[in-house]
Amino acid sequence: MRDTRDxxxxxxxxxxxxxxxxxxSAATSLKPQAVIDAVTRFYTHHTANVHRAVHTLAEEATExxxxxxxxxxxxxxxxxxxxxxxxxxxxxxxxxxxxxxxxRRTLTTxxxxxxxxxxxxxxxxxxxxxxxxxxxxxxQALEAALKQGVDLVAxxxxxxxxxxxxxxxxxxxxAHAAGALxxxxxxxxxxxxxxxxxxxxxxxxxxxxxxxxxxxxxxxLYGKIDLLERMGPWQLGGHIVDGVHxxxxxxxxxxxxxxxxxxxxxxxxGWGAAVEYLSDxxxxxxxxxxxxxxxxxxxxxxxxPSITLLGPTDPERRCxxxxxxxxxxxxxxxxxxxxxxxxILVRSGFHxxxxxxxxxxxxxxxxxxxxxxxxxxxxDALCEALKAIVTFL
Amino acid sequence: xxxxxxxxxSRFWPLYRGMRRFEHLSxxxxxxxxxxxxxxxxxxxxxxxxxxxxxxxxxGLTPDNIQxxxxxxxxPITTKAQIQRQFPDGVTASNSDKANWQYVSTRGTANRLMAxxxxxxxxxxxxxxxxxxxxxxxxxxxxxxxxxxxxxxxIVCGDEGQELEGVLPHVWTMVKNKKFRDRQSIxxxxxxxxxxxxxxxxxxxxxxxxxxxxxxxxLDDYVARLRRDRPTIxxxxxxxxxxxxxxxxxxxxxxxxxxxxxxxGSSVSPKMRTLIExxxxxxxxxxxxxxxxxxxxxxxxxxxxxxxxxxxFVIEVVKDNKPVPPGTLGKVLITDLTNRAMPMIxxxxxxxxxxxxxxxxxxxxxxxxxxxxxxxxxxxxxEGNAYTNDMLMDxxxxxxxxxxxxxxxxxxxxxxxxxxxxxxxxxxxxxxxRRVAEFLGRSAQVQCFTxxxxxxxxxxxxxxxxxxTFDRLG
Numbered sequence: 001m002r003d004t005r006d007x008x009x010x011x012x013x014x015x016x017x018x019x020x021x022x023x024x025s026a027a028t029s030l031k032p033q034a035v036i037d038a039v040t041r042f043y044t045h046h047t048a049n050v051h052r053a054v055h056t057l058a059e060e061a062t063e064x065x066x067x068x069x070x071x072x073x074x075x076x077x078x079x080x081x082x083x084x085x086x087x088x089x090x091x092x093x094x095x096x097x098x099x100x101x102x103x104r105r106t107l108t109t110x111x112x113x114x115x116x117x118x119x120x121x122x123x124x125x126x127x128x129x130x131x132x133x134x135x136x137x138x139x140q141a142l143e144a145a146l147k148q149g150v151d152l153v154a155x156x157x158x159x160x161x162x163x164x165x166x167x168x169x170x171x172x173x174x175a176h177a178a179g180a181l182x183x184x185x186x187x188x189x190x191x192x193x194x195x196x197x198x199x200x201x202x203x204x205x206x207x208x209x210x211x212x213x214x215x216x217x218x219x220x221l222y223g224k225i226d227l228l229e230r231m232g233p234w235q236l237g238g239h240i241v242d243g244v245h246x247x248x249x250x251x252x253x254x255x256x257x258x259x260x261x262x263x264x265x266x267x268x269x270g271w272g273a274a275v276e277y278l279s280d281x282x283x284x285x286x287x288x289x290x291x292x293x294x295x296x297x298x299x300x301x302x303x304x305p306s307i308t309l310l311g312p313t314d315p316e317r318r319c320x321x322x323x324x325x326x327x328x329x330x331x332x333x334x335x336x337x338x339x340x341x342x343x344i345l346v347r348s349g350f351h352x353x354x355x356x357x358x359x360x361x362x363x364x365x366x367x368x369x370x371x372x373x374x375x376x377x378x379x380d381a382l383c384e385a386l387k388a389i390v391t392f393l
Numbered sequence: 394x395x396x397x398x399x400x401x402x403s404r405f406w407p408l409y410r411g412m413r414r415f416e417h418l419s420x421x422x423x424x425x426x427x428x429x430x431x432x433x434x435x436x437x438x439x440x441x442x443x444x445x446x447x448x449x450x451x452x453g454l455t456p457d458n459i460q461x462x463x464x465x466x467x468x469p470i471t472t473k474a475q476i477q478r479q480f481p482d483g484v485t486a487s488n489s490d491k492a493n494w495q496y497v498s499t500r501g502t503a504n505r506l507m508a509x510x511x512x513x514x515x516x517x518x519x520x521x522x523x524x525x526x527x528x529x530x531x532x533x534x535x536x537x538x539x540x541x542x543x544x545x546x547x548i549v550c551g552d553e554g555q556e557l558e559g560v561l562p563h564v565w566t567m568v569k570n571k572k573f574r575d576r577q578s579i580x581x582x583x584x585x586x587x588x589x590x591x592x593x594x595x596x597x598x599x600x601x602x603x604x605x606x607x608x609x610x611x612l613d614d615y616v617a618r619l620r621r622d623r624p625t626i627x628x629x630x631x632x633x634x635x636x637x638x639x640x641x642x643x644x645x646x647x648x649x650x651x652x653x654x655x656x657x658g659s660s661v662s663p664k665m666r667t668l669i670e671x672x673x674x675x676x677x678x679x680x681x682x683x684x685x686x687x688x689x690x691x692x693x694x695x696x697x698x699x700x701x702x703x704x705x706f707v708i709e710v711v712k713d714n715k716p717v718p719p720g721t722l723g724k725v726l727i728t729d730l731t732n733r734a735m736p737m738i739x740x741x742x743x744x745x746x747x748x749x750x751x752x753x754x755x756x757x758x759x760x761x762x763x764x765x766x767x768x769x770x771x772x773x774x775x776e777g778n779a780y781t782n783d784m785l786m787d788x789x790x791x792x793x794x795x796x797x798x799x800x801x802x803x804x805x806x807x808x809x810x811x812x813x814x815x816x817x818x819x820x821x822x823x824x825x826x827r828r829v830a831e832f833l834g835r836s837a838q839v840q841c842f843t844x845x846x847x848x849x850x851x852x853x854x855x856x857x858x859x860x861x862t863f864d865r866l867g
Binding site for chain 1: 496498
C-alpha cells in the first residue's frame, strides 16, 4: 500500500516541536484531505436540503447524498436500498432493536461494546454468552442457547477491546441453522478489511463513518431488503412517508422510511469521499497493512517483560489494535505519560467493554490501535516510550 | 497504629511527634529549619534530577548561588507542562530507590498531573494529614471521619483505586495466597487498617453526573448517613457541602452532628462558610493540600487564613516571579521539602492567593496564606483588577434568586452567566444581567441564562468561574 501520511493534515501538527503518533483509530480515525475537501466543497458550492426542493442546489445535494449511499453499498457488496443512514452504529443497532418485529429472544456476548450489549443483554429472554481471554465465544453455551430458540444473535466482527476477529460465516451459519437472524457489529472491521455482506450471509450489519476516515455523526445499517421491508420506522417525521393524511400515513420503501428528518448531509457526502479513498487504496492492501502492523506490534511489545498482552497472539486472528497492561502502572497513567512525554496518543480504560474486563478479571487496559497512516516507526516510538517508562518502575 | 507501623519501615510516629513540636518554635527557628531543608533539597535536585540540573544550567546558577530565601526569585519556576513532558525519568532523582516509589495521580480541574512519592514522602503525607486534622478540626485517631469525593467516570474509563476492600477480606486473601511477607500486601493491609480502623474513614457516594442539584431523597440519604456516623470531620467538595447545608435549611432540619466541616478540592467563599456553619453543629475548618503534595497548610481556631507547614513546604505568592507584599494577590508557588524522589521546586500549582499581613493571634508563628481559587478561575479586567473565584462566589451567592451559578468568560470581557434559580425564589434575570455587568467593570458584556443544575467537569470537580484572561495576572 502506498504511503498515505501526506494525505492527513493532522499528522503535520507538532506539539512542543514533536510529531503526533496517533494510535487511537479504534476510537475514531483521522480524516484525509479528500474528505475535508468533499465536506468543504458541499458547504461552499452545494448547500441545500435533500429529497425536498426542486431547485438546482437541492438536486445537486440530493445527487451527492445518494451517490454516497451507492458508493457505500458497493463497498460492502450490498444494494443501495439496503443501506440506511443513521447517526452511527449505536443508532443502527437500536433501529433493529425497536424496528424489527418478533425479537423476543436475543443472544449476545460479554465481548461486546456497550452499544451492542445494552440494547440486547438486559431483556428477560436474552442470553449473554461468555468469551475466553482470547475473545473466543463459549461455543457450547452458544449452541445450547441456540437449541433453546433464539430470534437474533448480535455479535461484533472485531472486538474493540481485544482485537479478536470472529469467524462470522461459521457463526452466521450456526445461527441461521437454528432459525435466528444475525446482526453483525462491524464498526471495527469495515474500516480495516474487505467485507462482503452477501458472502458473510449476515442479516444486519452496522458500522460508522468516523472510524473509516469519514466525518462524525453518521453511520449505517445494512439490512437484507426483505427484512427492512418488514421493519417499521423507529422515528417518525419528514421524508419517511409517501403520503400523510389526518387519518393515516403511507410509509416510503426502505431505506427512506427509516431516515426521518434532515440527515447529516455533509457527513454522508464526506463518508462517500472516504469510501472512494479507501476503494482507491484497495481494502485487501489495507488489511495487509493492518496485519503487518499488528504482527509487528505484538512482536515488539512481547519483548518487554513489563507488558502483558491481551487477546490472541496470532495476528491473523486480530485486527486493528493491540491491548496490554503495564506491570505496576494503571492504564490511565501509562496513557497520560505517553501523551505528555512523546505525543503518543493511545486509549486507556475499559474501552466501553466493562463486562468483558470484569468477566475476565481484567483491570483497565491500554489500547494502541492502528490504521492506514500508521507505520512501523509509530510502533517503534510507542515501544521506545514504554521502555523509558517501565525502566523507572 | 504504632503496632501496625512496626510491621513496616514506617516513621509515621516520630515524624508526627516532630511535626507537633515544630509548631511550637518561633518564626525565626521555623524559618531556619525551613532554609536548611530547602538548601539541602536544592543541592540534591540539581545533582540528581535532570529537569532541575537543566534549569540551573540554563540560568547559569549553582545551588551555592542561592544563599537565602531572598534569592528565591533566581531559582527557576517549575511548570506543570515541564513535569508532564519529562515524567518520570526527567523529573525524578537518579539516586532514589525505585522500589519505594508510588505513583500518585491528581484529579486536577484543569489538567492531571502524576507525581511519585517515596516511602518517606508517603509517611510525611500520612503524618501531615493527621496533623492537619488535629490542628484544624480537633480530630484524634480512632474518631470517625467522613468524605464525599468527586464523581468519577468508571463505566467507560475504568478508573482504578477507588474501590477498597475491607481489612478482613484482605487478610483472608493474604492467608489464601500465602503472602504474609509480601511487601505490597503488607503495605496495602496497613493502608486498609489505617483507613478503616484507625482513621475510621467513611466514604459516601458522590453526587454523580447530574451536577450541583440532586433530588431531595438523595440529599436525605446524606443527612441520614451523617446523623448515623456523627463524624468528627466531614470533607467534601464545597458544592456538596453547600447543597447539603441548604437542604437542611430548606427542610428546617436540626443541624447535622459534625464537629468540623472541611472543603475538598477547592476553597469556600466567606459567605458560603456562614451558610454551611448554620447547618452543622460544628465549625467550618479549612486546610490546603493536594494529592501530589499532601496537606501544606491548615487553619487555627481563629479561622482566618491557613498556617503554612514550614517544616515541609515553602509557599510563595508571586507576580511576574517576584514576591508580592503581604495582602497582595499573586500566583502560588510550592516547594515540597520532603519529596526527594521527585523534587518539586517552585512549582506553579495553579492557585492564586495572598499572605496575611499580620501575625496570627492564635500564637502559632508560621505565616498565614489565603488561597482564593484557581488561577484559571480568576477574571482580570482591562485595568488589571482581579476577580477571584472566592470574590465571584460571594458576589453571586449574595444575589437574590441565585441558588448557583457558572460564569464563563468566552472572550475577554464577554461573559456567559448560567444561573440556577433558588427554588420558589424570584429571579429578575434582566436586572441581574445589568448588575453583573456593572460589577465586572467597564466594557463587560454579559448574557444570562437559567439552568437546573451546574454540571461537573470531567474530573468530577466543579468550576463556577472559567476565565480566559487569567494569564494577565503575570
